[in-house]
Amino acid sequence: MKTEKISELTINRLSIYLRCLNELSEAGVQTVSSKLLAEQFNLNSAQIRKDLAYFGEFGVRGVGYVVEDLREQLRGILGLATTHRVAIVGAGNLGLALANYLGFQQDSFQIVALFDVDPARIGLEVRPGLVVRSLDLLPSVIPERQVDMVMLTVPAVAAESVLEMVVQAGVRAVLNFAPIHLSVRPGCKVKTVDLSISLESLSYFLANPTVEPQEE
Amino acid sequence: MKTEKISELTINRLSIYLRCLNELSEAGVQTVSSKLLAEQFNLNSAQIRKDLAYFGEFGVRGVGYVVEDLREQLRGILGLATTHRVAIVGAGNLGLALANYLGFQQDSFQIVALFDVDPARIGLEVRPGLVVRSLDLLPSVIPERQVDMVMLTVPAVAAESVLEMVVQAGVRAVLNFAPIHLSVRPGCKVKTVDLSISLESLSYFLANPTVEPQEE
DNA sequence: AATTGTGAATTCCTTCACAGCC
């Protein structure tokens, strides 16, 4: 285990490797080589070995990696061994879609609270046990329900002030869907999913057909 | 205008600059310096100047950039002067949320078709003029409605085969929400928005609190 | 005086290539 700082790019790839290991495990595969993993997502095998080597020596020379072992290691490294308790702020189309998205419920992320400012939405029971509550209740509900992560699906103009509330309530990880650059706050990690940027990047590609399409 | 290949990172930043210029324009600001722009999203001012310099000399030394001019230039470069016609494949929670998301409708992206395989969803009128249609109709509807972009909101297992259909129908730009690595197809650009990766990266941060939070 | 545009320097990330091990 090195003490070097580990880049976000490496962490993102660990998620990708883990997903693949889950499939291999499902399929009953015992071991896998970095070469085989690399071919799945056209990456370089040395990159995979380097990524993993930041965290330990998980492989067996001449053999590869034991699927079950590496899978458990990655789940541990990524903090997925424990379930995260997630709140969604903003019960519009996107917020509700995320609340109902099955991909999260089953796994390591559980939606445990849902907030909005619109009185028309407050009280709506999205599914059994998950009711839209007033944003005013956020400061008390977040510690009460032990929320450790928030998804922000509020309009861009509201995002900065809601982030402030959320950080004050002790949350240290936020996934922001508002198309805006949020100011950096010590101790709180914010990741932004910006659909406009993605769409505009596709638009650029369409407008400039000389450029060959490439991996993002 | 250089002939160098321009990185995806540069293109993404152009979108960010454009959004800021739209706000400045709205506020009636005449000119802006790279330094001021940089401070908005803690970037380096040289980076902004370099990004812009790939496409031309838009600035005035000693003055900065004329907001309206640069705004129009960026809209042109990003292919936003013309409206894109977008189809959504997969009318589940996420697909419907995107179909109703106002952020797109007003701007350069117009949702003009919506597909699903589930008979229970086919025929649903999401809003006036936008009805969920059978996936079987995709090959004919896409050219008919002049769709040039697709958002894929189908389950991961279906994504690869739907992508094949979409590419066959002549679409060259796809925004994929399925948590899977899609194979690269010549002439078609695919961008993936992978929420699991984002969430797991936040989870890593929570599990490793020694690391300082940083810009994504 | 202020700010752009850009070569040079730096930092960061990826790939190569091979010693070491099973």
Added chain:
DNA sequence: GGCTGTGAAGGAATTCACAATT
């Protein structure tokens, strides 16, 4: 023989620093 782990090389992106321009 096959595959990992890693130092060294190579490549890409960012930042510095300054000449050029208004």
